[in-house]
Amino acid sequence: MQKDLETRFLSDFETNQNIAHKICRIYTTNKDAHNDLFQEITIQLWKNYPKFRGDSKFSTWMYRVALNTAISLYRKSTRRIKTQDISDFAYKIKGHEYDDTEEKQLASLYKAIHHLNDIDKALIFLYLEDKPYKEIAETLGITSVNARVKMNRAKEKLKNILNP
Structure with missing residues (x-):
């Protein structure tokens, strides 16, 4: 069950990861901040994926989660991103260099x-x-x-x- 969920998530995420990159581009001003926000969006998507019911397209749901993550992180006065380690499954995501x-x-x-x-x-x-x-x-x-x-x-x- 967990493996099937992970496989579906990886497929959906890899197909739509440019959404996260574009949001990062709008809400950050340098590569490090871009990478940190991208990681946090990925974590939030993975944590919330079991709640995705399919009432809307995955991309629409992804926009919402990614935008909410970006907005909530950048509204904080410290503007520091708290990240979590995703090394357990990060190697499974076939990333491509953002053009x-x-x-x-x-x-x-x-x-x-x-x-x-x-x-x-x-x-x-x-x-x-x-x-x-x-x-x-x-x-x-x-x-x-x-x-x-x-x-x-x-x-x-x-x-x-x-x-x-």
Whole structure:
């Protein structure tokens, strides 16, 4: 039973691990912080995987867990990440080097995104991932109407940051 759960998790995670990398890119500013946050997201996903019921797509659930992890860690005033050892199963994850070529082209946008608050960052991230408002609302635990209103406000903030 545990082996089957682990196999399913590894398969789902490996298929969708770029989600975690992209969230790390938005919420961190250096490679060490990126790696620490990625590890913490991985731990939280593994700890919560038995609770994943399949009511939504794995990727939607992963967005929610990863964003909640990133937001909660970076809201703390110490901004220090407490990690746990995942060496027991980390060797089983077939990691691939994160290719940030496309991300470098968007450097000014990401720099602007870093100036937004945590919720606006999550909204913009999901928007950039071409998620429909219904899925954005589900991921963030708000209504679709509220997601649209918050998105318009976040876009306006970004415009003001990019074009002062």
